[in-house]
Amino acid sequence: MGKLRGFQIGLDNLQGLFWAGQTVSGRAVVDLESEMKMREIRLTFEGKANVRWSESRGSGKNRHTVTYRASECYFNTELAVFGKGLSGGDEYTLPPGQHAFPFSFVLPPNLPSSFEGNHGYVRYIVKGTIDRPWRFDDHTVLAFSVLSPLDLNQLPLASQGAEATDSKNLCCLCCKSGPIVGTIKVHRLGYVPGESVYFEASAQNMTGRECGMSANLEMVTVFHARSKSRSSVQTINSIQHQNLNPGDTNVWSGDRIILPPLPPSYLTHCNIIDIRYYLKLIIDPSGPAFDLVVPIEIIIGTVPLHSAVQQYHQTLSSVRPSAPPEIAMPAPSYNESILGPTNITEEGDGEHTQGQLNFTPTYTYYNWSK
Structure with missing residues (x-):
């Protein structure tokens, strides 16, 4: 049967912030209490924008709701890290214990910056899936921030x-x-x-x-x-x-x-x-x-x-007359958005989905206020 203690994705870049064109790398970690049969473990890298809101129309018996929506897909790539997608075959067994599967993915150029709003978002995620025969698949989700440069000069x-x-x-x-x-x-x-x-x-x-x-x-x-x-x-x-x-x-x-x-x-x-x-x-x-x-x-x-x-x-x-020249231009730090976290749970996510389901995008910040 196999019992899952944990299924998480960790990034080598602990801040979880990337510029378009950079490489996203890390490890998918599966922790099993007992051996588990599966077809494969795969990761899906997804970048997308969605807009959606609803408005009421009419009155009385003619009152109805109209939903407006739009979407854009920037990338959607699957990468197998264990099992069928790597070696063929239909079924594999993973023994008890903790298993780490490294991955890397190169972001395409010309991506918009991450954004979470009340009627839409630009969102980048890594979603891990343990594809299990005759059972519900297990999932884990990790969102990360992407920044698009805007040079004021x-x-x-x-x-x-x-x-x-x-x-x-x-x-x-x-x-x-x-x-x-x-x-x-x-x-x-x-x-x-x-x-x-x-x-x-x-x-x-x-x-x-x-x-x-x-x-x-x-x-x-x-x-x-x-x-x-x-x-x-x-x-x-x-x-x-x-x-x-x-x-x-x-x-x-x-x-x-x-x-x-x-x-x-x-x-x-x-x-x-x-x-x-x-x-x-x-x-x-x-x-x-x-x-x-x-x-x-x-x-x-x-x-x-x-x-x-x-x-x-x-x-x-x-x-500070004695300040050395190399500290005259402070490098930016990267801080979480003042707008706060958003729950990124999507349709289809349920009890078999774990990971980081509340996410706050990160942006550049120059600490010049001092």
């Missing part, structure tokens, strides 16, 4: 500054108030996780109401199905400023937002998910009224601007 907009201004009037009992005017400005648009986004903002309140004032960093993800798209907005960070009294003008400078580990902008090489980041000045009038929102789109990459590196070097030299 290759994007002309990244080094440019930007400024945005907008205004609105409040209406109350058919009377129009004076305007609220807001402006936000950044000196460049391109950043990497770990950098600080410094901004300047100003607001003029010509209404009769007190207004709150804040700045938000938001990630806007657009999921594209075959016949429709859907957006999701997540606030990554928010800074509150002092309130703006009626008739007052306020200038806001000196604050910053440090970028946490996040997927790069655009999700290059994926055609069904798009990611954008916006720094927004938000002016919130008291009472019933819509906020005034003034956005600037910023770009989050994986390779920093040369000008930002030079500025970091100058700052380091001023605070």
Whole structure:
């Protein structure tokens, strides 16, 4: 019969992070309490993107649910590490104890970065299968992160500054108030996780109401199905400023937002998910009224601007004159996404599937905040 104590996949790269074109290597480990008959042990390497969400349509008896979906497959490769796929034959017996089966797989080029969202994902997994005759197969799953480089130096907009201004009037009992005017400005648009986004903002309140004032960093993800798209907005960070009294003008400078580990902008090489980041000045009038929102789109990459590196070097030299040159440019670390873990269990996974079923993608992070 054979009793399975454990079935796990381990990677030689303990961080589980790879760039497109690199080799994923490791071992599939099978731990048996007693001998087990099987056809083979195989690994499936899979990279894919999926988008899916449902919406209600109609009313009453005509109310129904419509599901929108799309998918992309980047690779799907099987590799036998024991049994039939290596030696032919129909049945093999594995003795009790722990058995390790090494493997390696070369990732194709031009892969999108890993991403887990509320309506879709880009996901890379290794799935191990013990193919057992006349019994349920045993499975184990391990997800790993893939990063697609986004070099800010290759994007002309990244080094440019930007400024945005907008205004609105409040209406109350058919009377129009004076305007609220807001402006936000950044000196460049391109950043990497770990950098600080410094901004300047100003607001003029010509209404009769007190207004709150804040700045938000938001990630806007657009999921594209075959016949429709859907957006999701997540606030990554928010800074509150002092309130703006009626008739007052306020200038806001000196604050910053440090970028946490996040997927790069655009999700290059994926055609069904798009990611954008916006720094927004938000002016919130008291009472019933819509906020005034003034956005600037910023770009989050994986390779920093040369000008930002030079500025970091100058700052380091001023605070640590004896610092050796080789530490002037910190290499990136790789940290788990601020967005947190996702359960990656799929249809068909059940009691015979083990492994890492909660997964958090890993992204570049430059610890420049110090």
